[in-house]
Amino acid sequence: MATEVTVPTLGESITEATLGQWLKKPGEAVKADEPIASLETDKVAVDVPSPVDGVMGEQAVAEGDTVLVGALIALIQEGSASTSATPAAENKTAVAQAEKAAPPEPGAAPATSGGNNDALSPSARRAVQETGIDPSTVDGSGRDGRVTKMDVQAAAANPAPSVSAPAPAAAAPASTANGRKEERVRMTRLRQTVARRLKEAQNTAAMLTTFNDVDMTNVMAARAKYKDLFEKKHDVRLGFMGFFVKAAVQALRDVPSVNASIEGDEIVYRDYVDVSVAVSAPNGLVVPVIRDAQHLSVAGIEKTIGDFGKRAKDGSLKMDEMKGGTFTISNGGVFGSLMSTPIINPPQSAVLGLHRIDQRPVVLDGQIVARPMMYLALSYDHRLIDGREAVTFLVAIKNAIEDPTRLLIDL
Known part of the structure; x- marks a missing residue:
């Protein structure tokens, strides 16, 4: 049976x-x-x-x-x-x-x-x-x-012993006239969906990107000082994403249109923040969602992101964890990206791109000094978000990261 x-x-x-x-x-x-x-x-x-x-x-x-x-x-x-x-x-x-x-x-x-x-x-x-x-x-x-x-x-x-079944034809790479080879591989369903949605975003949104840079000195110092105690207490490593998510939550509260979306001829504003975080999986990029990030501590954010990263690699993320999201943060810096123009994740209206940290010359108090700098990029839907609001949002992120005390006293 x-x-x-x-x-x-x-x-x-x-x-x-x-x-x-x-x-x-x-x-x-x-x-x-x-x-x-x-x-x-x-x-x-x-x-x-x-x-x-x-x-x-x-x-x-x-x-x-x-x-x-x-x-x-x-x-x-x-x-x-x-x-x-x-x-x-x-x-x-x-x-x-x-x-x-x-x-x-x-x-x-x-x-x-x-x-x-x-x-x-x-x-x-x-x-x-x-x-x-x-x-x-x-x-x-x-x-x-x-x-x-x-x-x-x-x-x-289960071939019959008396019959020699023809062997399946091997999928050999195609050869060109010069002996060079090409191989055609069918796109996975996930990659097809990513391609379709990204193209839809370009075709639908009036997309624009604005940039700023941020001095990472103080955040790096805080991380170096407290990372061991943080890991011992919370059983998770202290990274930079916890700081950026907290900074984004505060900036979204000050500039609510960045957390909004367009539905038909209406604008939907929200009093909650569900942050989509782009993480790498074997079959491509996936974007699980940190629900109600406005209620989470830095430790809670880091635990959630760490769990997403592990389960993205073993393919155990659930459908419901991929849905929704009101704002996205994409950290291309972990792969060495210097600067990029990230694409909006529809129906969201904005995405924040983080990049690698480099020692660069900056002028402080009239002196040229080397500081650990990161470029920030905000891609946004200009139908909903004006340039002034986009710049205000990025400046709020910059201020919070350069002076992490602002995250503690809610400035």
Whole structure:
């Protein structure tokens, strides 16, 4: 007996995903709640757990395929890997039952056992192309003996001893006339979404960027003085993001339009600050949200950011943690960026870009001295935020960072 594994509910308004990677192969033992596949959505990667103990059976879709919520993607067979390595025919019977319970694919024509390519469904033809299996050598388990995608995959996974199945064609890089090579890799769903949203921001917002620089001397001194005590008490390292988020919260309170957004012909002002922080993940940039940052201490902010960073790397961020956000801070300085013009994260109206800290000559009291300086960049939607407000906001950030006491006495 086989247990079906289907695509779980992925969150509000998300109806499909891409199967990014199979974590278990057919014939491998699995335990209940153990991840067997990874799905890529528009925002994060989601693991699909096995509903029962058993053996990984047939895989209904291939890596890179688009799947809908509720769709069958695999079967889990009863038993253990050592005692019940399920024969291909038994697996195909279970899959056929699942297929018969669902409507046939549009345009799919019935095929006889050992059918030809013309009689195969689109998904089965694709499986034939990917695996190199000759469909005439496959016993069909679909309606009227039709060869299904699962039949082809089963034949590829369990080739008959007397038949030498053609090996799948290797995806070799294309060669040019000069012997140079190119490789084409399909964009992940996350990267496609990032590309689409960034282009939408450029097309919709009247985007402009203003710059300032900030002397990091006092913040660096405070961090050096208290970092060990801070880590000992709060079990998290003291970074610069805690200071910048606190400074941004105060500046957003003074310049509320930077924390607002345009909805239709209305401007939405907010009395709360949900700060989106851009962090690096294996599949691209993700932007989890620090909720109600106006109520958090520097320690609370650092703990939240640290947790986001760890879970972004292992792909365990949740959908709800990626939604919302009223203002974004992007720290390109950790990668060595000197200056940039960050792009707004719609429907937000502004984004603050932080950059690397360099020793640069500045004039203080008539003397040229070297100071640790950082460029700040604020990209904003000029439809809502005027230049005066953008400059006022950046100056408020600059003042708070150059004199961190302001953060304590609420100036």
